[in-house]
Amino acid sequence: MSTKVVQALYNDDDVLMDAVKTVKAAHHHIEEVYCPFPVHGLDKAMGLAPTRIAITAFMYGLLGLSVAITMMNYIMIEDWPQDIGGKPSFSYIENMPAFVPIMFELTVFFAAHLMVITFYMRSKLWPFKKAENPDVRTTDDHFLMEVAVHDNEDEVKALLEQTGALEINISEKH
């Protein structure tokens, strides 16, 4: 396996989208695309699988709901069923309306926070992480596409030049 990639820089997202489609059509593997902002439809053009983070959030929400129900059932009904202001603490269902605000909030809390943490873990983001940016301009106004090379450097470079790249570099894969 080669460790080299060709990096093509663009300064327009429409040109980038066309370039991605051209490269995909020529059956080259796109390693990565770096953009300063989300480009609508880029994931589809690259053929990336849809995210499953919404499914995880739903399950985290169910977890939060279970935590809330278990907690309040234990504390308010089983452990010490006091009469507090005449609220019926004989069974969970009888006093349930009073627990709904907490059930709701914990569902949202678990769904939101665990989903965000899942996102950080899956996209490998944390404080003091070393930035993986091949070219500083990609955070401002340039788009960069990395294409893997397998002893066909010239062919890939020629193809990328046709797509309207501003600059083409050969770099070590990292």
Next chain:
Amino acid sequence: MYTFSNRLRMASFILMIVGVLGIGYGFLAAPSTVEEAKAMVADAHHGGGHGEEAGHDAPAHGNENAEESHGEKKSHGEDDAHGGAESHGDEHGEHLLTQLKNKPWAAVYVAAFFFMMLSLGVLAFYAIQRAAQAGWSPLLFRVMEGITAYLLPGAVIVFILLLLSGFHLNHLFVWMDPEVVAHDKLLQGKASYLNVPFFLIRAAIYIAGWVTYRHFSRKFSIAQDSASDNSNFKKNFRISAGFLVFYLVSESMMSWDWIMSVEPHWFSTLFGWYVFASMFVSGITVIAMITIYLKSKGYLEQVNDSHIHDLAKFMFAISIFWTYLWFSQFMLIWYANIPEEVTYFVARFQDYKLPFLGMLVMNFAFPILILMNSDYKRMNWFVVMAGIVILLGHYIDVFNMIMPGTVGDQWFIGVPEIGSILFFLGLFIYVVFNALTKAPLIAKRNPFIEESKHFHY
């Protein structure tokens, strides 16, 4: 242009005829004397006659529930007889008679209000889309205008029912009975608001306001098709913004007048919002279902999955909004448990447990689980299935708001109730699809129509 298919027209006529027969049966079967009323209740208790006959269309639970409550009534009757308190027994019989006489009236009123509420909800949604200058929905404007065509006949029918109540032909509104008011300090205190002439004048003002907006909005919308500039579009924008202000006030007052005053001893501050949420979500559901129907017949080819997806998102979100208001109203009253407020829910919990809790499943649990997935929101049969459940759920919602105050524990979803639904459903289908044939289904020169045609989510 849309052509009203003969089969659908026939279906709407059949629904209306069957409905009228059902309503007529309801009025004929209502008792006219105390003895008849008592006999009917006793019959139902023994599992014969009326109760059994009406039971065919209702779920088994409803039947059980109804029989239970009939049974209770029966035992009360026996107690009275044993006690030998003749006057007390009569009072009980009178009460029962009023409830049973109210039954066909309340059945018609609930269905009339429900279908009027659908088109009023659509009108509010339509005005919001115009005032917000939404880019996705102009493709659906003609569908919405078709649905709001039912507003005039529907609201007039409700008005006639209110007028008949005002003439004491029924006993839906307790405060309209001078006998009752004479002995009720609380109703006397509310008489400056709750009196028949003012009540009818208010109703006429609400209806006039809604229908006027609908008329002009439709007129400008059609005029825009052949206009050379956007002046009609701008006029429509302005009147929509104005209408929304009027609508919020009139809808809130309408809900106090037409629904909350069925139980004039009770009051709730967020009731107007609650009724609004109910009509809004059912209105959006009707838009989605009629759009899907027209698309399946090939009339709305440019409507794509994304439009259905957006409508389904609204169905999902407003269902949750409805639940939020339902729960806020219920929980605040349950928590504080102030006797003058809590009787409202006590009556519902004792006599209406299945519809009261069932509607929560239909209006909240079902849509939230079915419409959460973004892929499901793009599948027509999923949206239609969720829509049917939501509409039935909101019918039961209106049923739960009206029935306890009018028929009490004598409720039943039987011939008069189902007959009324069928009649108004037939009328609704006839009026709406007739209105859809009157103008092209795609607005031509709407400034946002191109965006709407290419809407993609």
